[in-house]
Amino acid sequence: MKLLAASLLSVSIALALSPAHAADAPTFDPQRLSEAVKTLASDEFEGRGPATAGEVKTIDYVSAQMQAAGLQPGGDLKDGKRLWTQAVPLLRAEITGTPTLSLKVGGKQQVLTQGSEVAIRAAMDGSRQVSIVDAPLVFVGYGVKAPERKWDDFKGVDLRGKIAVVLINDPDYEKPGVAAGQGDFGGKAMTYYGRWTYKFEEAARQGAAGLLIVHETEPASYGWATVKNSNTNTMFDVVRDEPGKAHPQMEGWMQRDLAVDLFKRAGLDFDAQKKLALTRGFKPVELKGTTFSADYAVDAKVITSQNIVGRIDGSQRPDETVIYSGHWDHLGVGQPDATGDRIYNGAVDNATGIAALIEMGRAFAQAKAKPERSVVFLAVTAEEKGLLGSEYYASKPLYPLGKTVAVLNMDALNPHGPTRNFTTSGSAKVDLLDALVDTAKRWGREYSTDLKPEAGYFFRSDHFPFAKRGVPAISFGSGNDHVDGGVAAGEAMGKAYTAERYHQPADHWEAAWPFTGMARDLQLLYAVGSELANAESWPNWGTESEFRAARDATAAERK
Template identity: 45%
Template sequence: MLKRFHFWAIPLSLGLFPACQSTSPQSNTAVNNATTAGAKEAPVAREVRVTEGSYRTYVTALASDDMEGRKPFSNGEKKTLAYLEREAKALGLEPGNGNSYLQEVPMVEITSAPAQTMTVKGKKSMTLKGLEDYVIWARRTEENVSIKESELVFAGFGIVAPEYNWNDYAGLNVKDKVVVVLVSDPGFYSSDTTFFKGRTMTYYGRWTYKLEEAARQGAKGCLIVHATEAAGYGFKVVQNNWNTSKFYLDSKGKNVYRCAMEGWITTPVAEKLFAAAGKNFQTELQRAAKPGFKGNALSLTMSTSLKAKVRYDKSYNFIAKITGSKRPEEAIVYSAHWDHLGIGKKNEQNDSIYNGAADNASGTAGLLAVAKAFQAQGQKPDRTMVFLSVTAEEQGLLGSQFYAENPTFPKEKTVANLNMDMLNPYGTTKDIVLIGIGQSELEEILAEEARKESRYISRDPNPEAGLYYRSDHFNFAKMGIPALFTGMGIDHVQLGKAEGKKLLDNFTANVYHKPNDEVNAAFKTDGAAADLQLLYQVGKRLAFSNQWPQWKSGSEFKSVRDQYMAK
């Protein structure tokens, strides 16, 4: 899964945050806010720290060649899960799924072989070239998918968002048709920062949402118009999906409708399509970004085909826990994904193992290091601490989706989720990036803990990329559970901001999702340990309190939580 981490450090004053007044879901009265920002914390267990040595041991093992890149369905998965179980037992952690540390995740792998061309017919007809003009894949488990002269319908941004009084599908019949939609949100094209969330991407701007909504509307296919700035990455990234396999949760026995075909087209292709329909694409884009937009048929049909190879198999989430001493039914979930890309194309050094040290052996090692710190406290937390390492994040957040739909602790009893994905591999920084600012009251706690360590939190400099919706915490957020996600800072303690940014840019350009994302001489562990200390402290404050952090006004997840907590 693509995660763009180009962060600029912009200090956030604690004064930007409103006072935290969390309430219990069992009543409307204020609870003990001893752990809110500025309040004195009640004495609890002895002070411990997440040790760099423990983290280095764990991340070195998880990112070793012996783990074979930790791809689901592989021998690397078996080795990874065996290692996690062995280390959990050594730490004295309890199994988190009944008597087992494992949660079975049934999945299906669909390997698509699209036709090399797509034919479009209308007043002006054209033939599009696969890979160059479009990238498509099969979503259904049929071996042969045929799209024959299906009508093309423009549905704007493909969004149905009642809270914004927005419905691109209103009055539009797309059943068994192919919808063409735009990436990102209408707010991305507006100078009004209060329209949607301005250039900050909401969940509705994510391409995954658009495919889900097209299916809900009964469309046979969905083509998203790619735009580099709005998507946050170039079309070359999309092209990596050509003729590859995709994993999905196994929906056998469930009445789940999926589009037969999903994919992307380039902006130049969209311009040709709209011109063939007698329309100007840029004019239609601007029209779609304004209230009152109505979608319309393009008076064009398209035809293509795909062959699909289908394989059913099972992967596993790993779950360990420390049972709470006072309120064991209430849980705080630390999460990270254990999977990476396995063994693939060799690089210039003849290395074909995609070790995924930063992405995300670092987060899974962080789970163990934080769990070790909790065990070293000498006192059990009041609430249960869950350490969840999920599968198939790289395939579309599938393991965390399965857990969210099949939790070991119900959503009504899950206090918060603290997610770790791609920890700092290049040295200690003064800042830590807060992704998704303005979402929940967990931000106040993080800000105060950072201040205690003489650190500060920085804004996500690229909010239009929608990073808050691109890692495993998102599936908790969708269920209404307040979720915290942090990223790498750049204000390097020794080298400063400019050099720190160069280190991050180098990682993004030359290390991320490549075989050289491994533990080597350039891989530093002190920065990750410092960030883990902050996340440990946030979890500890929740663990020894009765605070229920809330979503903030304006968060798209607030109404979800409010609805079921009010019952």
């Protein structure tokens, strides 16, 4: 009865808030959304880890649901026919046993516990055994080398055989009085230099034996539990010819309290060093008398995971493609929480997005007329391991990126009631966002710019691999101004989710979730996608965007 009431409520909300445009999109059934999330986030799916039994169940379920919804397979070609999947080769690595980790300060050894003081990832540089003995520690600020910003935290320091220690985020994040668009890094909105992925990449380029990122909750935008749960389990990466050029041998994080104590014992003040690191004049500082040791074996092999792909062929221009995307994976089975639960169900993140993808496909398949352009429904793998499924698709697209109209990504949608606003990951200037904003106004919803740009969400969702190759792409967010409770309710929900559920076993399906907000989100996303799929225009990035040149380079394909 609750789900039936929720379904009726979603219809009444749509009619009340947008009576003049009810025909722009079908209604979406909250009960279908709830049932799909419940299934995908059940213990039976074992947290949907890539290369596990949970992946097999996920592929079988999602492809069957897509087929039942009326979609056609849109994946790899085999014997002249499309499959439901696109094979994604990945390097899979995990630490075997318990790693031996320690610091030595002034000759005194301090044993470290994996997941407690530090979180060390399985080696992704191809090493099968990591044996680092008494490697000196060097603080290199934010670990950034950005010539175009005249910024170099390394200044020629020799890091061979040493462990670099860096801060999270960009220097502008904690610089006082920096307005948006100003500062050395454009203000508090994170650039790619603030992402941990960049910091590992740069450490490898600098020749470091390893990198330890000092974790702090505010600049990272999540707590230590997220760091631990995301990095002490099985790791994945794209298959690289020379992985050591992208990864130092050892990659990991340390707790802030450990860093403060370590600096103090090395005769340094951590906060004072942080202030120096905010300036161009910062110079690397060796933590005198301190060394780091690590010993652990790594089980590594190349495996094949799968993207799941459904499709509706366009009636007029089938070679032109609109993509809806979302990631099907989560963290699988990992470290237990306080209750002993080890299954990371990933209900909000991102069973909601996959439920949305299935129902979006159903809506297009049941429309009175086929779209003029083709529409692809792409469920990607290994997002939680670094956007690997979307990176693979974007590097080896099933349908040419030059003729891909746009990507609308759905990640961690709202299972609660409807909101008056919506947001996107980042606030990049792109025609696609303008179209979304204009359409939303007809549906009584306002756009709120990225609610937390310093968190770097633009680089953390599956639209990014498409964006950096020039395809207009956004990742949709449900907003925080709830019809029932306003911004206060939305912010409270967001904070509680981040602290208590995000990348934790507690992210499970709730029977009390009405899914009426998500149903309304999908009406907006359908309306935008339908307009794109039936238009002849091609959205582009703003003239000042770093992605504009890549899009313009494929202009000849669209003539």
